[in-house]
Amino acid sequence: MDVVSPELNSLLPERSWTRRQLSISISGTPSPLLTLKPALATSTATTRTTDSVTGTSITTSGLQKLTAPFTISAANHQIILNKVAQATEAAKAAGAAPQVLKQDGQKLLVTTIGKPGQPIVLQLPHAGAKPGGAKPGGAQAPGEPKSPTPQFKVVTIGGRAEQKPAVSGAANQLPTLQAQQLKTVQIAKKNPTFSAAPIKLIIAKTVNSKGLSPQTSVPSVITGRVLTQTSPVVPPRTITLSEPHSTSLQSLPGKKIAISPLKSPSKVTVVSVASPTSNASQKSVTLPVNVALGQQILTVQQSASGSPVKVQTSQTSAQAVKPGQSVAVGSVGGSQFKAIIPLAAQPNVQQIQVPGSRFHYVRLVTASTASSTGGTGGTGGAAGTSGASTSSKPMVVSAGPVRMSVPIVPAQTVKQVAPKPLGSAPQVVSAAQTQQRLIMPATPLPQIQPNFANLPPGTVLAPAPGTGNVGYAVVPAQYVTQLQQSPFVTLASSSGFPAAPGIQTQARLPVNGEPAHVPDVWLLRYCDCFANGEFCNNCNCNNCFNNLEHETERMKAIKTCLDRNPEAFKPKIGKGKEGESDRRHSKGCNCKRSGCLKNYCxxxxxxxMCSSICKCVGCKNFEESPERKTLMHLADAAEVRVQQQTAAKTKLSSQISDLLMRTAPVVSSGGGRLPYTFVTKEVLEATCECLLEQAKRAEQAQLPAPEAERLVLEEFGHCLMRIISSAAKAKADCSSMSC
DNA sequence: GAGTTTGAAACT
DNA sequence: CAGTTTCAAACTC
Incomplete structure (x- = not known):
């Protein structure tokens, strides 16, 4: 479940360590405290760094006792928890809340992901330790005692006693774990800004509601996870990992945030944020932990802006992700994460990819988002989303129907959302600007209520209450381009959804006000782009409605499809049942003639391979099928042949190119280097001079014209002969020199 | 490239 | 649930 190591504090503004509290809450959950699922040993420890405390039981404030032996030593600034796993296993068995060690308001969240019986060492900050560059240009809350920000060398989680640097090399590899999902996400480096306000770290996540525990239960549709630092004085401030300028996330050293998944208490998700101040900030940081089966690890790493981001999961191979791209892990409907990475190139458009959904979403952030100051935390089902110094608002996922939204403007104001170039502050095009047009009254579109679980195109992420005119639209990635090109503008309206306060709707119409023709939904059903949740782009389709110009109609079609089949936009290929590691078709095929050995299947x-849920006839697509094996062999052989041919072609091409380069004489002809080309500009000029000279002689001799022409032609022949002779000689010389 | 085959999706 | 329709991709020539 959600676990936060003390290093999380390094993410926070420079504040007093002893007053600092870390907590994790799920977006939408009222409790500001960490809602740890006790599936694995997790505990929250509040310690006093001035004293060395040893014992076996600490009463927590409202939470459970930590019965495991522990040692808190101020001398070495460590907290050693022994056999916490066992203790928390008991808690798990009892279905109890996470354990907390609490003293003087200091709280450490400890997880025992590792083997039972092995101690957990938490490296506490040294007294008087300096922030260590953790607060570049940060602001501190007025009146707040300025205290050094602790530097955490290491927090070892998972039964490893040795300390490791916060940023380690690739040597720290997770051990091979079965049924474990390792997810590594790098977060683009962000400009550090600071605020003393408490910080929430939100990792949006689509949730399979079936796996939600009471503590993490959120409104049925969507949820998020929030790491919250609470303060009795300053209202919580929320920062999402997607924030392009999220403050302390990148500015504090050594951050490892362990977050447990919402879906299942048996899974543990670890978010590790590399230190940007470290020289190895871009290196892979992997938390060396032993994780039990079924655990899920998400490692979030920080990297310099502009550097590629790698996403590593246990299911998919590493892939390069550009800064700003969203990184998606997991799959829709399961315990997946939607890690939102700031879009470096377009600060106000953040792409979000929902794992497995084949959708590419972007989050549109307006200037008001960036400039809005401070706000209280979210209310009700929606987590707090206001950020005092952040340039973009955290994505807030809320319960209930979610509706597409773009930055909402009060009254009749129209805002055009368009990606801005890198470096430019997010802006909202005001109504006074030329491209703005008022399209339609701000009325809700109740018919557009996509299910966030499916995350169809146009899903809305609502702004937090009290955050002003800020909305978030989750739209397909193509939306970004089309927003730039489309003559349409968006008009948002207030939401009428009681279950989703702040969720807003939008409606779009052609600029000329003409009502868009309602497309035949049927036409969209067979479009792969539409089925994939994408806009058509460079397709050959005629009268295409799957584009931004027909967004309203498209949304209706989406809703129609979802009404008919709630899983219409879910990937067909997913993981099998529990214990089935192989992928399988969600519905199964229905082939009759192809034997399931053609791409029709x-x-x-x-x-x-076909599974038991397939309804195919004469299936030959199973493990022992000789036809399938033969086909596989043939396919492999064909692939080998293609590779060999490609290699041969490449080699031959290279040889020819090399030969031409070596045999080409160094003869300049108009700047070009032409092989065996001797008719250069100089040769031509010389030849013409010879011909002219011959003509002058004929003229001086007063020869008749035909005779003069004959002399000129003869001279031309002599010139050609000399050119040919020179070329042959040069070639012979080149051959003799083996050049 | 045109025509045919095939199966998914939607409809009845 | 079965049959039909429609469609687009896969496939064949």
Whole structure:
């Protein structure tokens, strides 16, 4: 479950360590404290760094006792918890809340992901330790005692006693774990800004509601996870990982945030944020932990802006992700994460990819988002989203129906949302600008209520209450381009959804006000782009409605499809049942003639074998099928041949190119280097001079014209002969020199 | 490239 | 649930 190591404090503004509290709450959950699922040993420890405390039981404030032996030593600034796993296992068995060690308001969240019986060492900050560059240009809350920000060398989680640097090399590899999902996300480096306000770290996540525990239960549709630092004085401030300028996230050293998944208490998700101040800030930081089966680890790493981001999961191979791109892990409907990475190139457009959903979403952030100052935390189902010094608002996922939204403008004001170039502050095009047009009254579109679980195109992420005119639209990635090109403008309206306060709707119409033709939904059903939740782009489709110009109609079609089949936009290929590691078709194929050995078969096309849920006839796409084996062999052989041919072609091409380069004489002809080209500009000029000279001689001799022409032609022939002779000689010389 | 085959999706 | 329709991709020639 959600676990936060003390290093999380390094994410926070420079504040007194002893007054600092870290907590994790799920977006939408009222409790500001860490809602740790006790599936694995997790505990929250509040310690006093001035004293050395040893014992076996600490009464927590409202939480459980930590019965495991522990040692808190101020001398070495460590907290050693022994066999916490066992203790927390008991808590788990009892279904109890996470354990907390609490003294003087200082709280450490400890997880025992590792083996039972091995101690957990938490490196506490040294008294008087300096922030260590953790607060570049940060602001501190007025009146707040200025205290050094602790530097955490290491927080070892998972039964490892040795301390490791916060940023380590690739040597720290997770051990091979079965049924474990390792997810590594790098977060683009962000400009550090600071605020003393408490910080919430939100990792949006689509949640399978079935796996939600009471503590993490959120409104049924969507949820998020929030790491919260609470303060009795300053209202909580929320920062999402997606914030392009999220403050302390990148400015504090050594951050490892362990977050447990919402879905299942048996899973543990670890978010590790590398230190940007470290020289190895871009290196992979992997928390060396032993994780039990079924655990899920999400490692969030920080990297310099502009550097590629790698996403590593246990299911998919590493792939390069550009800064600003969203990184998606997991799959829709499961315990997946939606890690939102700031879009470096377009600060006000953040792409969000929902794992497995094949959708590419972007978050549109307006200037008001960036400039808005401070706000109280979220209310009700929606987590707090206001950020005092952040340039963009955290994505807030809320319960209930979610509706597409763009930055909402009060009254009749129209805002055009368009990606801005890198470096430019997010802006909202005001109504006075030329491209703005008032399209339609701000009325809700109740018919557009996509289910966030499915995250169809146009899903809305609502702004937090009290955050002003800020909305978030989750739209397909193509939306970004189309927003730039489209003559349409968006008009948002207030939401009428009681279950989703702040969720707003939008409606779009052509600029000329003409009502868009309602497309035949049927036409969209067979469009792969539409089925994939994408806008058509460079397709050959005629009268295409799957574009931004027909967004309203498209949204209706989406809703129609979802009404008909709530899983219409979910990927067909997913993981099998519990224990089935292989992928399989969610519905199974229905082939009759192809024997499931042609690409007509969706199973075969996905390179998976048919399963028991398939209704195919004469299926030959199973493990022992000789036809399938033969086909596989043939395919492999064909692939080998293609590779060999490609290699041969490449080699031949290279040889020819090399030969031409070596045999080409160094003869300049108009700047070009032409092989065996001797008719250069100089040769031509010389030849012409010879011909002219011959003509002058004929003229001086007063020869008749035909005779003069004959002399000129003869001279031309002599010139050609000399050119040819020179070329042959040069070639012979080149051959003799083996050049 | 045109025509045919095939299966998914939607409809009845 | 079965049959039909429609469609687009896969496939064949």
């Amino acid at each position: 969706e199973c075969y096309e996905a390179k998976i």
